[in-house]
Amino acid sequence: MMKTCITSDYIYAYGFEEGLRIMKSHGYDALDYGWFCHTENKIFHVSESEFAATLKRERAIIEDSGLFVNQTHGAWRWPAQDFSAYDRAERYAAMETGIRGTALLGAPNFVIHCIMPFGENNPAHKEELWQMNLDHFTPLCDLAGELGVTVCFENLPFTSLPLSRWNETLEFVKLMNHPAMKMCLDTGHAAVYGDSPAAAVRAIGKEYLAALHVHDNNGVSDLHWRPGEGVIDWADFTKALHEIGFEGCVSLETSVKHEGDPALWDAKERELFAKVKAMADGTYGK
Ligand SMILES: [Zn+2]
Numbered sequence: 001m002m003k004t005c006i007t008s009d010y011i012y013a014y015g016f017e018e019g020l021r022i023m024k025s026h027g028y029d030a031l032d033y034g035w036f037c038h039t040e041n042k043i044f045h046v047s048e049s050e051f052a053a054t055l056k057r058e059r060a061i062i063e064d065s066g067l068f069v070n071q072t073h074g075a076w077r078w079p080a081q082d083f084s085a086y087d088r089a090e091r092y093a094a095m096e097t098g099i100r101g102t103a104l105l106g107a108p109n110f111v112i113h114c115i116m117p118f119g120e121n122n123p124a125h126k127e128e129l130w131q132m133n134l135d136h137f138t139p140l141c142d143l144a145g146e147l148g149v150t151v152c153f154e155n156l157p158f159t160s161l162p163l164s165r166w167n168e169t170l171e172f173v174k175l176m177n178h179p180a181m182k183m184c185l186d187t188g189h190a191a192v193y194g195d196s197p198a199a200a201v202r203a204i205g206k207e208y209l210a211a212l213h214v215h216d217n218n219g220v221s222d223l224h225w226r227p228g229e230g231v232i233d234w235a236d237f238t239k240a241l242h243e244i245g246f247e248g249c250v251s252l253e254t255s256v257k258h259e260g261d262p263a264l265w266d267a268k269e270r271e272l273f274a275k276v277k278a279m280a281d282g283t284y285g286k
Pocket residue numbers: 154186213253
């Protein structure tokens with residue numbers, strides 16, 4: 001049975017323990033832990049012992065709330081900042097930290113973007129770009145494999161970048177041919193190309209699809225709208241997940257905007273959860 005997951009927005013809105021409590025009460029199974037995404041976060045600037053102690057403490061609180069961490073997101077920068085060997089070494093170290101942290105949280109999946117040494121809008125240097133990513137990710141996947149973590153390579157919305165569209169991401173993962181690397185399908189990023197996320201699910205298949213970022217948009221820009229607000233056919237996406245027998249979490253990368261009257265947040269949050277739950281149960285659009 002598929003489970004439901006969402007980014008750390010409940011925690012951002014309500015605080016760590018209260019956010020988890022409300023998230024669980026709305027029905028979620030799992031958390032997409034967000035603090036390995038930006039190297040400015042405090043977790044990147046503490047001693048090794050404090051790093052481990054913090055994550056163990058957070059894991060205990062998450063598990064006491066009846067939830068688990070299904071996925072985390074590795075460090076990246078936008079606009080891209082992978083131009084020099086120094087930049088890439090910094091990014092490598094941050095990804096390594098994220099993988100170690102992901103293992104400490106007991107999470108199976110570490111989602112990451114490719115490195116973009118020629119920028120995110122540069123259509124040139126495809127061969128070099130792919131080779132640099134192979135070189136960058138091979139040792140990281142070795143580490144992830146040792147720690148029981150899967151590196152989930154994500155498709156991106158950068159339409160000029162020749163390692164962004166979901167079919168290129170899949171091809172790269174197959175070329176890597178590493179047991180610790182699979183794919184994260186981002187539905188909104190696929191839709192920016194006019195691609196059907198359902199078709200992507202069917203092509204990627206159970207063997208390579210480990211994680212999801214679920215959100216909607218207008219088919220042009222990466223807007224992280226809630227399912228049903230944009231152009232994506234969610235009933236077909238739901239059907240595709242069940243056809244391939246996806247066993248992971250249907251994980252939202254969108255949320256309720258926590259602004260205006262807090263009394264209205266609860267109903268909106270429950271409405272969003274009902275959508276992701278219908279995807280997990282296979283009842284969306286029925
Ligand atoms: Zn994403």
